[in-house]
Amino acid sequence: MSDNNTQNLTDGMHIIVDALKKNDIDAIYGVVGIPITDMARHAQAEGIRYIGFRHEQSAGNAAAISGYLTKKPGICLTVSAPGFLNGLVALANATTNGFPMILISGSSDREIIDLQQGDYEELDQMNAAKPYAKASFRVNKPEDIGIALARAIRTSVSGRPGGVYLDLTTEVLSAVMDKDTADKSIFKVEDPAPAQLPAPESVNKALQLLAGAKRPLIILGKGAAYAQADQDIQTFIETTGIPFLPMSMAKGLLPDTHKQSAAAARSHVLSNADVIVLLGARLNWLLGHGKGKNWSAETKLIQVDIDANEIDSNRHITAPVVGDINSVMAEFVKGLQHVNIQASQDWIEGINTIKTTNEAKMAAKLNKDVVPMNYFCALRAIRDVLVDYKDAYVVNEGANTLDNGRNIIDMYKPRQRLDCGTWGVMGIGMGYAIGAAVTSGKPVVAIEGDSAFGFSGMEIETICRYQLPVTILVFNNGGVYRGDDVNRHGDSDPAPTSLMKEARYDKMMEAFGGQGFNATTADEIKQALLAGLQSGKPTLINCEIDPTVGTESGHLTNLNPQSVDTK
Numbered sequence: 001m002s003d004n005n006t007q008n009l010t011d012g013m014h015i016i017v018d019a020l021k022k023n024d025i026d027a028i029y030g031v032v033g034i035p036i037t038d039m040a041r042h043a044q045a046e047g048i049r050y051i052g053f054r055h056e057q058s059a060g061n062a063a064a065i066s067g068y069l070t071k072k073p074g075i076c077l078t079v080s081a082p083g084f085l086n087g088l089v090a091l092a093n094a095t096t097n098g099f100p101m102i103l104i105s106g107s108s109d110r111e112i113i114d115l116q117q118g119d120y121e122e123l124d125q126m127n128a129a130k131p132y133a134k135a136s137f138r139v140n141k142p143e144d145i146g147i148a149l150a151r152a153i154r155t156s157v158s159g160r161p162g163g164v165y166l167d168l169t170t171e172v173l174s175a176v177m178d179k180d181t182a183d184k185s186i187f188k189v190e191d192p193a194p195a196q197l198p199a200p201e202s203v204n205k206a207l208q209l210l211a212g213a214k215r216p217l218i219i220l221g222k223g224a225a226y227a228q229a230d231q232d233i234q235t236f237i238e239t240t241g242i243p244f245l246p247m248s249m250a251k252g253l254l255p256d257t258h259k260q261s262a263a264a265a266r267s268h269v270l271s272n273a274d275v276i277v278l279l280g281a282r283l284n285w286l287l288g289h290g291k292g293k294n295w296s297a298e299t300k301l302i303q304v305d306i307d308a309n310e311i312d313s314n315r316h317i318t319a320p321v322v323g324d325i326n327s328v329m330a331e332f333v334k335g336l337q338h339v340n341i342q343a344s345q346d347w348i349e350g351i352n353t354i355k356t357t358n359e360a361k362m363a364a365k366l367n368k369d370v371v372p373m374n375y376f377c378a379l380r381a382i383r384d385v386l387v388d389y390k391d392a393y394v395v396n397e398g399a400n401t402l403d404n405g406r407n408i409i410d411m412y413k414p415r416q417r418l419d420c421g422t423w424g425v426m427g428i429g430m431g432y433a434i435g436a437a438v439t440s441g442k443p444v445v446a447i448e449g450d451s452a453f454g455f456s457g458m459e460i461e462t463i464c465r466y467q468l469p470v471t472i473l474v475f476n477n478g479g480v481y482r483g484d485d486v487n488r489h490g491d492s493d494p495a496p497t498s499l500m501k502e503a504r505y506d507k508m509m510e511a512f513g514g515q516g517f518n519a520t521t522a523d524e525i526k527q528a529l530l531a532g533l534q535s536g537k538p539t540l541i542n543c544e545i546d547p548t549v550g551t552e553s554g555h556l557t558n559l560n561p562q563s564v565d566t567k
């Protein structure tokens with residue numbers, strides 16, 4: 001807009017970019033097309049990093065994980081209808097996991113949509129998004145863009161974080177208005193995620209319960225990791241000596257090698273603890289709903305959560321502490337000056353005995369090299385390399401690749417393990433890897449089942465285009481769960497769970513100019529992973545895993561309905 005007549009004018013797509021900048025948004029993840037291509041160009045021209053993907057779901061996953069890592073909403077930008085719907089999967093996943101994210105989509109002509117007159121990519125996107133997001137807003141006037149973005153930011157990061165949809169109509173994107181008036185309509189959101197202080201009585205009750213406990217346990221969830229209250233959590237755990245159990249994305253909040261980690265005695269501590277603190281962890285399916293063989297009905301629970309609705313979701317909570325984990329942990333640490341909480345020596349020694357036995361059993365499995373490789377020797381090779389790359393982020397998805405990876409790969413620092421999360425979903429791999437690499441600038445190692453990789457595999461072109469330091473290990477056992485199932489009809493079609501075990505995923509990476517390796521032994525994995533990490537170049541290692549070693553549904557066999565007809 002350099003022409004004299006228009007120099008005091010602006011338009012919707014400039015205003016939204018100015019509003020994003022004003023709120024320190026420094027990256028947008030998206031796929032361009034009608035009607036948002038120019039908006040992406042303006043964002044880039046204004047210094048916001050634009051990362052262009054091959055599929056909106058991956059762009060959305062990258063935005064969501066950047067939100068998790070930074071506590072600022074990650075922004076995903078898509079075209080209308082199908083692009084929006086692809087992004088919506090990631091928005092729903094972000095909401096389910098409690099990651100702050102804003103999906104911004106362009107939409108077609110409202111008048112035509114509302115009269116269902118058949119517009120190009122016609123869809124009532126605002127209403128479609130509502131059930132899957134914390135909130136869904138549509139902007140109908142350019143002067144409302146500033147306030148709409150402010151509402152989206154605050155909603156995404158305050159309370160339990162989640163996904164927000166922001167609908168920008170074609171009319172709004174191109175609507176022209178006076179630049180001075182537009183500048184006054186945008187602002188930086190004040191204190192978008194205000195502290196939520198816990199009631200002092202609730203803190204006191206929780207501490208008293210812990211003081212009287214003989215066998216206390218702390219379960220760390222990804223809410224605790226998200227909160228970034230790392231120092232106070234560590235101080236509380238180390239001062240009290242209470243053993244802790246990290247949920248998968250909370251691994252590394254304290255190092256997995258920490259002497260108080262009870263991960264190797266998980267079922268023992270869950271079923272024998274008399275008081276369990278749930279710190280930013282929901283009592284959902286990942287914890288057996290707090291019922292069943294791993295849980296005792298006698299155990300008393302303390303739950304720390306920002307969301308009061310979460311309390312008593314699955315069983316009675318004796319001491320709810322509703323507040324943000326930073327504020328709560330500050331009070332808990334202060335409380336230790338006058339309440340004596342100390343895990344008993346008997347409890348700790350009992351746990352250590354079980355840990356020693358279980359760790360020895362695991363070491364025997366891990367240290368046995370076999371060809372073709374099983375999950376144990378392949379993952380051991382990765383674990384041993386990562387000991388020297390403690391800054392690396394680990395993305396992990398698959399069934400067996402995930403379950404074994406979670407147990408075998410040690411994490412040393414907070415928020416560096418990124419995985420299938422609350423839904424146990426596949427398809428987050430490359431989106432999370434790209435989001436983590438862009439946000440942190442650190443190396444990323446993505447450990448992927450061959451089936452899981454397929455959902456977002458085309459994003460290796462994105463990884464190469466932006467030259468990101470991502471090394472992908474595809475655990476290729478030629479199938480979903482396993483690669484040795486047969487067609488029960490007897491014709492030549494592959495079985496429903498079959499994939500191509502002869503596939504050379506490493507060649508895909510080479511096609512885009514990255515490094516490809518094929519590994520048949522644990523040592524070859526080690527050498528190839530080192531080459532990826534040392535070079536910082538996009539790298540893919542096709543790991544040949546024995547097709548017969550996977551378990552159907554991984555650790556979730558009990559969730560898989562079985563037919564009475566097993567032929």
Ligand code: ADP
Binds near residue numbers: 161222280281
């Ligand atoms: P995990 O899968 O690791 O067990 P969940 O996602 O089930 O973790 O649970 C995370 C919980 O943490 C959610 O109930 C969420 O409301 C809560 N939470 C998120 N952020 C905060 C915070 N800053 N303070 C307190 N609770 C939080």
